[in-house]
Amino acid sequence: MAYALEGKVAVVTGAGSGIGRALAHNLASKGCKLALADIDAAGLQETAAGIDTEVLTQKLDVADRAAVYAFADAVKGRFGTAHVVVNNAGVAVSQTIADLGYQDFEWLMGINFWGVVHGTKAFLPMLLAQDEGAVVNISSVFGLFAWPAQGAYNAAKFAVRGFTECLRIELRDTDVKAISVHPGGIKTNIVRNARVHVDHRGRRDAKALADEFQRLARTTPEKAAQIIVDGIERGRPRVLVGPDAVLMDKIQRLMPESYSGVLLKLSERLSK
Ligand SMILES: NC(=O)c1ccc[n+]([C@@H]2O[C@H](COP(=O)([O-])OP(=O)(O)OC[C@H]3O[C@@H](n4cnc5c(N)ncnc54)[C@H](O)[C@@H]3O)[C@@H](O)[C@H]2O)c1
Numbered sequence: 001m002a003y004a005l006e007g008k009v010a011v012v013t014g015a016g017s018g019i020g021r022a023l024a025h026n027l028a029s030k031g032c033k034l035a036l037a038d039i040d041a042a043g044l045q046e047t048a049a050g051i052d053t054e055v056l057t058q059k060l061d062v063a064d065r066a067a068v069y070a071f072a073d074a075v076k077g078r079f080g081t082a083h084v085v086v087n088n089a090g091v092a093v094s095q096t097i098a099d100l101g102y103q104d105f106e107w108l109m110g111i112n113f114w115g116v117v118h119g120t121k122a123f124l125p126m127l128l129a130q131d132e133g134a135v136v137n138i139s140s141v142f143g144l145f146a147w148p149a150q151g152a153y154n155a156a157k158f159a160v161r162g163f164t165e166c167l168r169i170e171l172r173d174t175d176v177k178a179i180s181v182h183p184g185g186i187k188t189n190i191v192r193n194a195r196v197h198v199d200h201r202g203r204r205d206a207k208a209l210a211d212e213f214q215r216l217a218r219t220t221p222e223k224a225a226q227i228i229v230d231g232i233e234r235g236r237p238r239v240l241v242g243p244d245a246v247l248m249d250k251i252q253r254l255m256p257e258s259y260s261g262v263l264l265k266l267s268e269r270l271s272k
Contacts, residue, residue, distance in 0.1 A: 002233045006031035009079045013062050013119055014089030016043025018188030022225035023086055028053045030229065035075040035082065062089045062115030072122035081126045083133040084232060087119035090138060092194035094209065097151040104195055105152045112156035117163065127176045134177040134232050137164040141184050141245045145252040145259055148200040168237055177235050184245030185217030186224045212271055218244065
């Protein structure tokens with residue numbers, strides 16, 4: 001039976017832009033009350049301005065463990081509980097592993113990995129107490145296969161997948177779901193806001209990479225949100241977002257040792 005979202009409390013991190021903003025709007029249209037967080041207070045206010053259900057907003061750095069637990073307390077204080085927790089906040093770094101600086105690596109892991117851990121563990125007690133709800137962790141297709149100059153991002157997104165799949169198994173006798181989400185290219189600000197040093201072709205031009213991403217990313221954030229929310233309603237364990245994600249997942253599974261040759265060629269052809 002589909003999980004009914006009407007009247008439920010949904011938490012979304014990274015709600016000030018892109019997929020998080022579209023998720024907030026979609027979940028509001030389903031009748032959810034919302035608790036929205038982002039490090040970008042202005043973006044968050046813009047998101048909240050377009051929503052007419054009850055909404056709590058919080059400027060929050062998901063890498064800050066104490067702040068995430070304080071946010072969970074604030075959500076409980078305001079709404080009594082949470083049902084759907086979407087750990088979506090994320091950033092990108094483009095650099096080879098040989099030249100990757102620890103500062104960039106730790107910045108990314110703090111948000112993309114630890115942010116997901118913090119959000120999961122801070123809210124999980126509420127979901128378990130009511131034996132209902134879903135933890136929705138946004139990984140990536142880069143949590144399914146590796147890509148040059150994405151070592152830090154790959155490490156975080158593979159880790160999010162492993163963490164979420166483990167949680168899913170541990171929750172098998174409950175009515176709490178753990179869903180890992182793997183978007184392909186979604187037209188958002190992620191690459192524009194990334195720390196780009198060098199890209200997968202060895203170029204050092206951040207603008208060229210951002211422009212190419214805008215051209216190649218075919219799925220809109222609104223469509224991505226629709227696919228993710230549909231996955232929550234159906235209680236899907238894994239959600240692939242976009243036709244490119246479906247194709248790349250197939251290629252990785254057919255050729256687990258040699259997919260990179262095919263995927264790099266495909267990317268060359270598409271970028272022309
Ligand atoms: N866009 C894509 O193609 C794509 C593909 C796969 C996965 N993803 C993942 O989707 C998620 C959303 O990304 P997006 O594409 O919407 O990007 P985006 O840049 O449009 O939005 C990300 C949001 O996260 C917020 N954020 C950044 N650091 C934060 C922090 N420390 N604490 C709280 N919020 C923070 C940003 O302010 C921003 O509002 C990320 O986890 C990203 O890795 C995106």
